[in-house]
Amino acid sequence: MTEGWSKKVFLRLEPPSPEDPASLQERILKGLSGSASFSEGRREPVRIRPAVLGEAGEILKQQGWEVTAVLGFDGDVWELLRLEAGDTAKEHYGLCVDLGSTTILMELVDMNTGEVRGRESTFNPQIAFGEDILTRIFYTKDRPEHRVELQKAAAEGLRELMEHLSEKTGADAFSCASMILSGNTTMIHFLLGLDAFGVFQSPYAVETLAPDVCRGEELGLPFKGFVYCYPALANYLGGDIVSGMIATGIPDREEICVFLDVGTNGELIVGNKDFLLAGAGAAGPALEGGVVHTGMRASKGAVDRVSASEGQLRVHVIGEGQAEGICGSGIVDLLSELFLNGWMDIRGRIGEDAPPAVKTPEGMAVEYAPGLYFYQSDVDEFLKTKAAAMTMVEYMMGLIGLSMEEVGRFYVAGAFGTHIDKESGVTIGMYPDIDREKIISPGNTSLLGARKMLLERSAREKAAEILERMEYVQFGAVEDFIHRMAAARAVPHTDLQRFPSVVKKLEERMKNKGC
């Protein structure tokens, strides 16, 4: 049986009698150690704070001796957080969070069944202090009072989500006894009110990579429970990636796995049960459409699918309304179609024979929707980033003498991976040309890992073990990285042999064109 970060244990206590005048504390502890669902017979130490004991005494004396003990794990021992009258063990919830710099996502999880009762998201209120992480880091530099602002903003975001979850599910999120957070190193620093400048500045000594469990109250969160933040490997390799390892189970797998998380930053893990290499690089925003002129997130108005037939581009717009821009999956489709139709060459140059091609002051561009242009410079930016990501992967594989064919699972985490069309991804060389079922979009592994941790406390030791095993690869230090990247910039790659299925597709298209 797995054991989560909180417990609710129904206790049928005996009221004190002359034969058994033990203290209330002793009765509660005895009840717990006698409860199969709590300790399985072991006498686990359970701490009780004076205020909680006082309230517990009131409940026992006024509401009777059948109570439910709510217990939270403080990182070292269990602590009684409160007694509830009667048997409430069935209403037992916990919270898990993906603390992103843009979006905070929270789930209310049934601790008995593991079922997600509700999921809510909100923009990180820290955005008010800077859209991107670096702006926020500089905002707080040498200004402890600004750190307080960011800390409060993070707490407010979490509080808001707890409120929404309570409304939506009818369960009281504020009564949860535990919250597991996964986020990058900077986000965790901000949440804890810590100076994050070390994330950015050499020698990259941060305040903490493995914060201790703390109380919600310490963070200004309106709940009496404990908060655990996933530990990180390094400044640019945060707890969200370790959480992803727990989510995917890569560190226990037989087959070679690649784990690519493209968010604000790009993080990469290559490994299995025998080894774990980790690296990070600036491989993010471009892939999500961040650096593209008309790029936008995958929300209403974004072109998320592009196809071509009979010399025409056809686009799908999220929300079915007018196109306002293009998101990551749209870009990948677009580039794939441009390439397969011969409208863009292997070097990523848009050809003048492309149907919607136009010449602009910025050079060639494709008008993918009325009035919306995808410029040559956008293509270049995007390919540069995909090249960076792919080179990281290849370089790491090479480090251990493996080729891409040996990849057993290629995970692309996050919303990006979820929306990308696998074929298009392979076509432009963003994904390796392997069996498509080996390309996996596990979704938000940061959140998923947080949920797993919430429900299975032993994952904490697992996370520590993963960190012990992980070897951090510094790409900046790699000599021929630039050279390798240039090769990976081509569509799909200068070495076409690596992409036999793309070659096949090209050949088929040619044949069809020839018809």
Next chain:
Amino acid sequence: MTEGWSKKVFLRLEPPSPEDPASLQERILKGLSGSASFSEGRREPVRIRPAVLGEAGEILKQQGWEVTAVLGFDGDVWELLRLEAGDTAKEHYGLCVDLGSTTILMELVDMNTGEVRGRESTFNPQIAFGEDILTRIFYTKDRPEHRVELQKAAAEGLRELMEHLSEKTGADAFSCASMILSGNTTMIHFLLGLDAFGVFQSPYAVETLAPDVCRGEELGLPFKGFVYCYPALANYLGGDIVSGMIATGIPDREEICVFLDVGTNGELIVGNKDFLLAGAGAAGPALEGGVVHTGMRASKGAVDRVSASEGQLRVHVIGEGQAEGICGSGIVDLLSELFLNGWMDIRGRIGEDAPPAVKTPEGMAVEYAPGLYFYQSDVDEFLKTKAAAMTMVEYMMGLIGLSMEEVGRFYVAGAFGTHIDKESGVTIGMYPDIDREKIISPGNTSLLGARKMLLERSAREKAAEILERMEYVQFGAVEDFIHRMAAARAVPHTDLQRFPSVVKKLEERMKNKGC
């Protein structure tokens, strides 16, 4: 080397470098585990709260990497409470407290040397809610808001003492990392904000006998450190007695020890390394002068010594001024002199031939000082109480088949024991007639035990072991207790053979009188 409840460890940390970019938390933890004075090489877990880590980061970055870590023990693990710039390990203090219902006594102790740097006392501000414990218990019955008042009063008393100690010693009592408290079960309940009604009401199930270590903040105390309260055996056998055991070392001694603590209540331990019997009874206030008409505490104006010569009583008054009343030691002297001079008989009846004897509406009385009377009813009350105390002792000795001659150490704890003249005590049968050096006045063993605990954390396991070993004797349940008490009411006892030295004294006086 003994280890106290707090530590101060000077650390010479290396600033981060590209070769060693470990987090600040990791540097501190590494520094600690590398410090001989902290862990002797072991890697002890040390927790750091987010706020403390944030402040520590500021100090390291702004004041340099030579710092002193202040650590408190939370009951399970060490916690970093703060960093101080430079080497401040020499200024390392802790607090110990005897939390009495009337008086609170606090010491500021040098944790490096064990030396008491200052001792202050104050009236317990709870007196405003009732002079005696019972009044306070009833005041808080079913009134949680009254419990808050009493809790705050206790905290205020402690705060005041910390302030006084800071002023007197120049050391900052508020910077201490630990406070050890010893007090009876009710006082500890009040301090923790708990309902103490169980102390008084059958079946005497209190809220806690062994409160967990908590933070000073939780009790409204203005210091960032941990508070440990001595655990108790039962409602009427509080942590102050367990503290007394630690102070006197009785549980480890070869010889049979009797430990009598007469305060508001009377508590008794008989035992040694092989056994420990414990009991409590209403043996207190009368002995301290509480039930006597002109009785008073041993303070200015109290008659504390009485002698007789040439048919006259001579008294000593504390402060050398006019007598205002009589305290415990004065009463014991007075009764002894009345008895030895034949002015009071073995049954405690004041004779009409006593020089200052007068007849009052309350019966016979002795005018021990101008206008101050010690009535027959006072004698009766006092002897009843001494009889109760002595009967408890004798009964317990009898339980294990021992006679008073076998007592190796007879401790009379508290101010009472300190002031009483041993000869007078034996004469009236309050002390057994044994070698006088076996009669020991250890002083305030509650405070002494708290100090020992403060300086030697392992005493906590010792206290738990003592509680395991202690057998609680219910005197109320003893059949012939009343009968025994009647015998012990005589001066010194109906069985004069038990007091050979008193018989000898009487014989000598008779001889002298005859001259």
